[in-house]
Amino acid sequence: MAKQQLYSAPGLHSATTYTPGTAASDTATATFGVWRAPVTCKVESIAVQFEGALTGRATNFRTFSFIDGSDDGSGAAVIAAVTANAATVTTSPLIPLDVSPATPYTLDEGDILQFSNALTGNGLAVPVPCGTVTIGFRPV
C-alpha cells in the first residue's frame, strides 16, 4: 500500500507551523524553512496570523513571501507574496495576512516551504512579530 494513506483522503488538508519574528524593524532580509511537505500536494492557501499588528507603508516596508525551497532548502521559486508597501496592507492579532498562491502550487513530498521576510529601506515601523501559519494543501 502507499506510504501516505491518510493523504489518500480527498479534499483539503491543513497544517500549522510558525514563523520567527524580527528583533528590530530594520532587521535584514531572512529566509527560514517552516514546513516540510508530507506528501506531494498542491498548496492552495496560506494565512499568517501575526502576534502583533502591522501596517504597510511606502518606501520603507517588508515583503512576506513563501518559497519552494526544494528538498534541501536551496530552491528560490516564490509561491506567493504580499508586499506591505501601502497602508491598505494591514494585519492584526485578529486578522491574518492572506499569502495564498494565485493558483494551487505543487510541492513534491519532502520539499521545504520557506518563509521570506524581506527588507526594503528601513522596514516597517515596528519589528515583525512571530506568526502562526496555516497551510491548506491538497494531496495529488
Place this chain on the structure above:
Amino acid sequence: MAKQQLYSIPGLHQATTQTKVGGHATESTATYGIWKAPCDCEIVNIYQFFDSAITGADSNSRTLSFIDGGTDGAGTATLTGSSKAYTSGINAAVTAPVDMSPTTPYKLDEGDILVYSNAKVGTGLAAVVPRSVVQIAFKAV
C-alpha cells in the same frame, strides 16, 4: 467505537510543536516536554526548523535530543538517532530543517511525552540555542 478513529487510518500522520529559545548561552541543561502522543504510535520522522543558525564547536557545545519521557515526562530514553551533538563542523541552517529522525521508528504509547533536551557541554556554545519548530511524522500502531 474506538476513541481514536482518525488514527485508524494507516500511513503517516503529522504533528507540529515548538522548542523554546535558550535563556542564555551558558545556561544549564534544559529538558522539557513538547508533545503528547495522541495514540500508540511509531515516530518515523522528526524535522527541526531553527529560527537562527547554530555553529557547532568542540569542548564547549550543546547536544540536542528527543527523549521518550514516558507518561509523566520522567523517562530518559533518547530516541536512537534523534540526538545531535553540535561539535565543530556540525551546524544548523535556517533555510532547511535538521533531520532528527530516529534511526528506526520509535514506539510511544498513547499519552507518552516527547521530551526535548538542550544539554550543555562544557560552557555551552557561544550563542543561545534558538527556538525551533518541530515537525513530527508518526504512524499509529
